[in-house]
Amino acid sequence: xxxxxxxxxxxxxxxxxxxxxxxxxxxxxxxxxxxxxxxxxxxxxxxxxxxxxxxxxxxxxxxxxxxxxxxxxxxxxxxxxxxxxxxxxxxxxxxxxxxxxxxxx
Numbered sequence: 001x002x003x004x005x006x007x008x009x010x011x012x013x014x015x016x017x018x019x020x021x022x023x024x025x026x027x028x029x030x031x032x033x034x035x036x037x038x039x040x041x042x043x044x045x046x047x048x049x050x051x052x053x054x055x056x057x058x059x060x061x062x063x064x065x066x067x068x069x070x071x072x073x074x075x076x077x078x079x080x081x082x083x084x085x086x087x088x089x090x091x092x093x094x095x096x097x098x099x100x101x102x103x104x105x
Contacts, residue, residue: 036065041072048072055083057097062086070094 034040036053047069055066062083071077078098081088089099 034067043072046072055081057081057083057088060086060088 032040034049034051036051038051039048040050041048048071049067049069051065051067053065055062055064056068057066060083062085064084067082068079069082070079076092077094078092079090079094081090081097085103087101087103088097090096091098
């Protein structure tokens with residue numbers, strides 16, 4: 001019985017050491033608050049987002065702020081627009097809405 005307990009203890013220690021060394025055991029979470037006028041660049045995702053005080057999409061009347069995200073490395077890429085009531089995906093020009101999904105505020 002002592003041998004089984006010792007084996008379990010050694011196994012748990014090895015697993016914990018492996019997890020700590022590889023970063024599996026530690027999860028870091030960062031929360032950032034952005035407000036209208038903010039610009040955020042996610043280098044690892046090739047994504048940049050700008051937050052505006054109102055939705056600037058042509059032909060829409062969504063109240064409240066809007067966040068526009070697109071690829072940072074390309075001037076001609078699809079954009080995603082987030083507002084309180086909709087999520088829109090544009091074409092490559094960034095001017096024409098291709099898809100709209102409703103969301104609850």
